[in-house]
Structure formats: structure tokens, C-alpha cells
Amino acid sequence: MTDTVGERARAKAPGLGPVTPETHLAWILRRIPLLAPISVSLREAHGLTLAEDVTAPHALPLWDNSAMDGYAVRASNLATATPDTPVSLRIVGEVPAGSPADPELPTGTAVRIMTGAPLPSAADTVVPVEHTRGEHPGEQWAESSVAILRAPVPGAHVRRRGEDVSAGSILARSGDHLGARRIAALAAAGVSSVRVRPRPRIAVIATGSELRGPGETLSRGQIPESNSVLIASLLAEHGIVPETVTVNADDADAFGARLAELAPTVDVIITTGGVGPGRHDIVRIALEAEPGVRAVRVTVRPGQPQCAGSLRGGAWIFALPGNPVSAAVSCELFVLPALRHAQGRRDTQRPRLAATAEVGWRGASERLQVLPVRITVADGVLRCRPAVDPGGVSHAVGGHGSADGYALVAAERGDVAVGEQVDVILVDA
Incomplete structure (x- = not known):
């Protein structure tokens, strides 16, 4: 006589417990595997987690450059400048942003310079255009000579080569999350690709014979299904789009077959419902046949019954309670920290x-x-x-x-x- 998964499982104890939430999460984090690293372009890396340190290929800034629109000068030429006794300098060139020009700067001369432009090698200071006067009233920029109205501090308004980042220094570390600001910093330093851990491939299954889809007519005992929407949306808030989202009736053997089908194709399976001690709690019943999965009662309200572990087919499973708030709390306390950990994040929990x-x-x-x-x-x-x-x-x-x-x-x-x-x-x- 051949017994079924459900018949074998019903003869077993409903699981271990109770355990604290901290103990349950620690058990998960010790066992869930890290996702294998991949290389991606920086433009594809947003929301991912670095799998190795990133060093700066060159200094940032690349060269001494101007922090203001104004005039590149030698500060020693301007020690006596005041609004009443300005110092006049002859203009010998102009350097816009992106220009490779490096004009000479003899004594008594200045070079027009724009924000971000390389500082001429002979200059040591930038005087903002607001601190100057041109040849003609009302004109902001001078053409041939400029009057400097105040003595500048030597080195003023100059961004020095490497003052932000030196070549070879660590820009970001393994485990760092790649948000907009960090990605921009890497791009500014000349990084074009990074090694990251990918987002996990996830299947979501809501279980319950009482569940009905949007718009379906409800009979006595039936309810609208919301857990699959809930879990998929929680994942989306963390940049993860599930591979599949399905709803299963209360059939332990059919559910076990579905797990066997999915386990080799995804990294994580998240289910809701069917984890209690009841005769029709098909998720717990099916998972009794999985030696790498444990059922526990966690000392948390809501969300006490939990199943988690590795399936023989390869995927990791989180089997959460079916009540919607219990499922959401379980996701916050256990699933999302585990997914962050699998992606290599150091900050597995929200502040x-x-x-x-x-x-x-x-x-x-x-x-x-x-x-x-x-x-x-x-x-x-x-x-x-x-x-x-x-x-x-x-x-x-x-x-x-x-x-x-x-x-x-x-x-x-x-x-x-x-x-x-x-x-x-x-x-x-």
C-alpha cells in the first residue's frame, strides 16, 4: 500500500518550539546561502549589493579645478586689492569646463575660468567674478583687463586634485547597497562595472481553498485573496519582482508536487497559510517530508507559527501564517532580513x-x-x-x-x- 505525503506527515509532530524571534532569525541567517556574484554595468546596478570592494581607478577630482566662475590668478599679485584701490590685471586667456588649455600666467595677468575647468598650472587662486569689475559699467565679465576688488586668500575657490578621493582608495565595500548617491560617486570616479549579488528569484504561493480572486462571486466561507498581492508588493518595495505568483487550494500532495516543480527554478519560495497544527494545514503537512525545513512556534504576536528551511530541490522556503497581518509581520521580521542577507547586505534589518x-x-x-x-x-x-x-x-x-x-x-x-x-x-x- 502506497501512502501519500499527507498521510505520512499527519503521523508526525507539528514541529519545534517555542523559540524567540531573535533565535529564529539567527537560525535562518546561519543557513540561507548567499547568492552567487555577477558582474553588471554601473547603470544596471541600482538596488543591488556589492560583492567585493570597489577602488577608485583615478583621483577625484582628476586635476586642480575651479570651484567658481571667475578669474584664475596668482594671489601674491593681489595683496593690496580693495574696492577703493582695486588691482587691474590683464586677461591672457579663458578656460571653460572640459578644456585642456593650460595658459601661461605672467605677473600682472589673469585667466577667465569657469566652474569645473582645470586650473592653469601657474595659478594658485580663483577670484569669483562677483569680486571683480569689468571695463564698462554694468558688464559682468571683462574683455581685456579686470579690476580685482579685494585681496583673495591664497588657494581660495580651488578644488585640489584627489581632495575628494585619491586613486586606489576604497570607494565602497562589499555588502554596501548601491543607491543613487553611491552609484553616482562610483561613476564620478570612473568606475564602469561592479561585482554584485543579484536579486533573488522568488515564487509566491498563497494557499487556502477559501480564497477567491478579484471580482469572483463569494459564497459562504469564501474570502477575497489578498496575501499574494501583499507579499508581491512587499517584495516590490525592495526592488524584487517575483517570478511567479499563484494561489493553491488545500491539497497537500498537489502542493508538494508544486514545490518539487518550483524548487530547482527559483532561489526562494514564500507561501502564506497552512502552517498551523490543523488537519488541513497543507503547507506544514507537505513540508514534514522535507528534512531541511523546520516548523516552529515563535514567541511573537502576530505570526507565531513559522516554517523555514531548504528544500531538497534547491530553493529556500519561508512558509508564513495565512492571516494577512501575521504574514506581513513575518515578512518584516524574517523574510526581508534573510533576503538582504542572501544578497550580501550587512544591514539586514531596518532601523x-x-x-x-x-x-x-x-x-x-x-x-x-x-x-x-x-x-x-x-x-x-x-x-x-x-x-x-x-x-x-x-x-x-x-x-x-x-x-x-x-x-x-x-x-x-x-x-x-x-x-x-x-x-x-x-x-x-
Whole structure:
């Protein structure tokens, strides 16, 4: 007699637990593999993570250059210049930005120069055009001679070669996230390509026979499906577009077959629903046959039941609870840090800031409470208040939709009083 995946699994214990959120995340981060590095052009690198240090191929700036529109001069010629007794200099050339010109600068002369243009080798200072007077009233620029109206400080308004970055210095390190500012810095220093870890290939599966798609007629016991939209959107906020997004009915063997099909083709599978101890919790049942996956009860509210680990087919799986807020909290606490880690990020978690509670609420006994909150800033102080009823969080998808972040209340803390400080994660600021 041949038994099925579901029949074999139902005979097994529902999993380990309880474990703290910190312990569960640490277990994941120790095991989830890093994605293999690839080389990409700098224009393709936005949002990715460096897999190796990047050094400057040349100095930045490349040469001494002007920080202002004005006149390149020798400061020693102008020690006596004042508005009442200006010093007149003969103009012997002009250097616009991008010009290779390096005009001579005999005593008593000046060169018109524009912002970013290379400083003539004989000059040591730039006098802004605003500190000068031309030959004719009302004209900003002089043609043949310029009157300098004040004595400049030697070296003023000159950007020195290498003062920003020296050739060979480290511009960015392995594990750095490539945002707009860092990419611009690399481009300015002459970097054209980088070694990065790619975005993970992800499949999203929402499970539940009660789920119906947008616009479908709902019968008794059926509900609109939102978790696949939720998870795909959370990934999109981090620059990841899932390879596939599907909805599966409560059939453990069909689900197991789907996992076997997907596991060799993606890096990560994220599922929602079916991870509890119930007879129809098909995700947990199917995953009982996977030795690299563990089921735990995490001391967090919401999001207590969790399954995570490596599938025999190759992919890593995160099996999250089916209640929408539980799935979102699980994604924030465990999935997104793990995906950042797999991409080589050092900053695997979002910053946590202190906020003042505008109202009091009940804590969660013996569990970390992750409460969706609305966040405001008043008089320079970050403030928060619950976006959902603290007594019924996991299913409150409507209130969750108005939340700006999550308040984190430690298991041993108890209730939160008005005016107390709590740590918050900003997720929609």
C-alpha cells in the first residue's frame, strides 16, 4: 500500500518550539546561502549589493579645478586689492569646463575660468567674478583687463586634485547597497562595472481553498485573496519582482508536487497559510517530508507559527501564517532580513527608532508584540498610536492598510502607557 505525503506527515509532530524571534532569525541567517556574484554595468546596478570592494581607478577630482566662475590668478599679485584701490590685471586667456588649455600666467595677468575647468598650472587662486569689475559699467565679465576688488586668500575657490578621493582608495565595500548617491560617486570616479549579488528569484504561493480572486462571486466561507498581492508588493518595495505568483487550494500532495516543480527554478519560495497544527494545514503537512525545513512556534504576536528551511530541490522556503497581518509581520521580521542577507547586505534589518505612545495599550504576555501603528511627528518628536485593535491584530487587514510602521513591545515589558517610549520600525514613511 502506497501512502501519500499527507498521510505520512499527519503521523508526525507539528514541529519545534517555542523559540524567540531573535533565535529564529539567527537560525535562518546561519543557513540561507548567499547568492552567487555577477558582474553588471554601473547603470544596471541600482538596488543591488556589492560583492567585493570597489577602488577608485583615478583621483577625484582628476586635476586642480575651479570651484567658481571667475578669474584664475596668482594671489601674491593681489595683496593690496580693495574696492577703493582695486588691482587691474590683464586677461591672457579663458578656460571653460572640459578644456585642456593650460595658459601661461605672467605677473600682472589673469585667466577667465569657469566652474569645473582645470586650473592653469601657474595659478594658485580663483577670484569669483562677483569680486571683480569689468571695463564698462554694468558688464559682468571683462574683455581685456579686470579690476580685482579685494585681496583673495591664497588657494581660495580651488578644488585640489584627489581632495575628494585619491586613486586606489576604497570607494565602497562589499555588502554596501548601491543607491543613487553611491552609484553616482562610483561613476564620478570612473568606475564602469561592479561585482554584485543579484536579486533573488522568488515564487509566491498563497494557499487556502477559501480564497477567491478579484471580482469572483463569494459564497459562504469564501474570502477575497489578498496575501499574494501583499507579499508581491512587499517584495516590490525592495526592488524584487517575483517570478511567479499563484494561489493553491488545500491539497497537500498537489502542493508538494508544486514545490518539487518550483524548487530547482527559483532561489526562494514564500507561501502564506497552512502552517498551523490543523488537519488541513497543507503547507506544514507537505513540508514534514522535507528534512531541511523546520516548523516552529515563535514567541511573537502576530505570526507565531513559522516554517523555514531548504528544500531538497534547491530553493529556500519561508512558509508564513495565512492571516494577512501575521504574514506581513513575518515578512518584516524574517523574510526581508534573510533576503538582504542572501544578497550580501550587512544591514539586514531596518532601523528601529524610539517613538512616544500617544495612547496606552495592552501588551502580549510572553511574546514580542509587533503592533501596526500610525506614526506622526509633532514638535520634532516621533509619536505613534495603534492602527488596529491590539487585542485582535492578525486578521485586521483594513487597519493594517493605514499603518506607517510597527511598534515592538518586548515580551517582558507588559502594557504600554501613554507617554512611554517604544521602538518602531518605519515601513511606509
